[in-house]
Amino acid sequence: MEEKYKVTVNGNMEFEFTKEQVEALDLQKSVGGAAHVLKNNRSFKTELKKSHFLGRSYTVKVNSKPYEVKISNELDLLIEEMGLSLAAAQVINDIKAPMPGLILDVQVKEGDEVKEGDYLLVLEAMKMENTLTAPRDGVVKSVKVQKGETVDKSQLLIEME
Structure with missing residues (x-):
């Protein structure tokens, strides 16, 4: 079974990737959370600005433009498909x-x-x-x-x- 990820960018664009696609990225890490990515013969300079690891949400700059990114793994997708949510916990007043x-x-x-x-x-x-x-x-x-x-x-x- 192939591991899949769902990526939501800025709350409205959705993409799905397999683990193999992520591992096949032409990515060169540099200092301080920055990386250089080549995709379809295009060059992208990326930088991780904020990270909320447990919430699986990140702020990433790509060519100096910020993006809010949320990454869901297979378990997150299954929980969502069942109509449940771990992240949307009720606020207790x-x-x-x-x-x-x-x-x-x-x-x-x-x-x-x-x-x-x-x-x-x-x-x-x-x-x-x-x-x-x-x-x-x-x-x-x-x-x-x-x-x-x-x-x-x-x-x-x-x-x-």
Whole structure:
């Protein structure tokens, strides 16, 4: 089975390549992410400007013109074909109680800027302290609970913008 890649350029041009086609490129690497490519007797000077490896997206300059490039491998294509998406994760705006318990500490207030992983509050449940953290970077829109309050499972604790 031949390995395939789908490349989307600037969100509207799509190309498909096999692994063999990629390996057959006439490409000479130079310093700092730059390369020289020959294709159909034409010369192209390329330079990698930005790379988001996990998201498989890149900004590449070709002959001084920037392009946004997204590369999908066979697994990405299969996931897309099944109607699923790894990259299009839902943005979480509501922090809800994962279980019933007692709020021991609230470490943020309305308007606070938080980074992914920052501590938001401490919930005691079943004699264990559970620290809830920010799922993403954002701003706290509102805090719906206070220290000493008991909460039910799935109760809204914090809203984020």
